Amino acid sequence: MKRIALKIDVDSYRGTLKGVPALVDLLQRHGATASFFFSFGPDRGGRESRRLSPARYHDRLTRLYGLLLPAPQVGVRCVDSMRQARDSGCEVAVHAWDRVRWEARSPTADNAWIEAEMAQACRRFTDIFGEQPYAWAAPGWRTNRHALRLTQRLGLCYASDCRGTSPFIPVIDGEIVLCPQLPTTLPTIDELLAAGTMSVEQAVEQLIEEPSRVAGDHVFTLRAELEGMCFLSAFERLLIAWTTRGHELLTLRELIGSRNIVTLPRHEVAFTGIPGRPGQRMVQGNAFLPPE
Structure with a gap:
């Protein structure tokens, strides 16, 4: 039996409004839980859709946000959906303020810009949920040194910023950041489809087997805009298969809560390409000063 933490990135207005309730309903029907990471600021998905395939931005209306239509403020217009996720027993946490802008600028952004973006997102989280955020997950696994340092300074209990x-415990440029990282360990459905060599059904079949092939606990990342909408039935098949095999589906908070943080190994982080994703992403690197 494996433990698989479900990390749901919520990137857009449509994903929050439509995908989140669909995923909450699905999780409740199958006795599972998950962690929802929300974006709170403007949805500029239309600007990004010019560079991405229709498989990622299938919704025609979404492609207009930030272009022909005003970018909707997700953390204002979708509060009910966000609270529905929290009230269902799922974990809620922070993904970004402006998710499109974060992915584009964060790797090279200066400290002031990073701090302003993270502070805005955390303030809106507190306004909506009445408490300080517990965790952060950088969009697209794109981040930089100052953002990592802020996860510690903001008092977050963990972050999920990398693969x-x-x-x-992350180490960047020799500096230890005392905020644990829970990396995504499994490929995503859209990454498996990116090469164009397999169907959705084949991607699901590979993911069903993947946890058993690799030792330890796992984190699976999905998106409200995909698994909560066009891939909803595929994700349900995956849930059923994992639960049938006896795997425990839980939140990231539950996963880190069962670990003694003091004993977590320290690893350097690196920035490199990963299959199915353009650009540089943060990944778990070598052990930092391992025992001789």
């Missing part, structure tokens, strides 16, 4: 194999 990797297991929970760890």
Whole structure:
């Protein structure tokens, strides 16, 4: 039996309004839970859709946001959906203020810009949920040194900003950041489809087997705009298969809560390409000063 934490990135107005309630209903029907990471500022998805395939931005209306239509303020217009996720027993946390802008600018942004973006998102989270955020997950696994340092300074209990194999304490440029990272360990459905060599059904079949092939706990990242909408039935098949095999589906908070943070290994982080994603993403690197 494996433990699989479900990390749901919520990137857009449509994803929050439509995808989140659909996923909440699906999780409740199958006795599962998950962590929802919300974007709170303007949805500028239309600007991004000019560069991406229709498989990622299938909704015609979404492609107009930030172009022909005003960018809707997600953290104002979708509060009910956000609170529905919280009230269902799922974890809620922070993804970004402006998700499109974060992915485009964060790797090279200066400290002031990073701090302003993270502060806006955290303030809106507190306005909506009445408490300080517990966790942060950088959009697209794109981030920089100052953002990592802020996860510690903001008092977050964990972050999920990278790809990797297991929970760890991050080290960047020799600096230890005392905020644990829970990396995404499994490929995403859209990454498996990116090469154009397999169907959605084949991608699901590969994901069903993946946890058993790799030791340890896992984090699976999905998106409200995909698995909550056009891939909803595919995600349901995946949920059923994992639960049938006895895997425990839980939140990231539950996953890190079961670990002794003091004993987590320290790993350097690196920035590199990953299959199915353009640009540089943060990944878990080598152990930092491992025992000789």
